[in-house]
Amino acid sequence: MTLINPDFAEEIERFGQNTALECFNCGTCAAICPLIYDHFPRKMIRYIQIGAKDRILENAQELWRCLHCGLCTQTCPREADPGEVILGLKRYVVANWRRS
Numbered sequence: 567m568t569l570i571n572p573d574f575a576e577e578i579e580r581f582g583q584n585t586a587l588e589c590f591n592c593g594t595c596a597a598i599c600p601l602i603y604d605h606f607p608r609k610m611i612r613y614i615q616i617g618a619k620d621r622i623l624e625n626a627q628e629l630w631r632c633l634h635c636g637l638c639t640q641t642c643p644r645e646a647d648p649g650e651v652i653l654g655l656k657r658y659v660v661a662n663w664r665r666s
């Protein structure tokens with residue numbers, strides 16, 4: 567079961583700039599991402615918006631497939647900076663592993 571946590575976006579701010587709330591879910595980043603599968607990175611950004619931290623941790627291995635090519639950030643019409651958000655999520659996942 568996914569727990570909804572509206573405060574999660576604030577929680578991850580200390581791991582990097584969090585612009586996920588700017589995203590309006592258009593899908594442009596998922597369409598241009600060379601990893602195009604299963605709506606990456608859009609779905610990760612959506613998980614932040616609804617505070618689904620368990621989904622992020624369960625799918626954490628996907629974050630390390632990101633090439634940091636920056637294409638998603640360049641094409642996002644909302645300046646939600648999805649590439650940078652993915653980097654912040656990596657830091658968040660590593661911090662959680664260290665605590666566990």
Ligand code: SF4
Nearest residue numbers: 589590592593595642
């Ligand atoms: S391109 Fe930007 S606004 Fe569109 S889904 Fe991706 S992050 Fe959200």
Ligand code: SF4
Nearest residue numbers: 599632633635636638
């Ligand atoms: S930076 Fe990562 S998420 Fe963004 S388009 Fe490149 S591979 Fe995909």
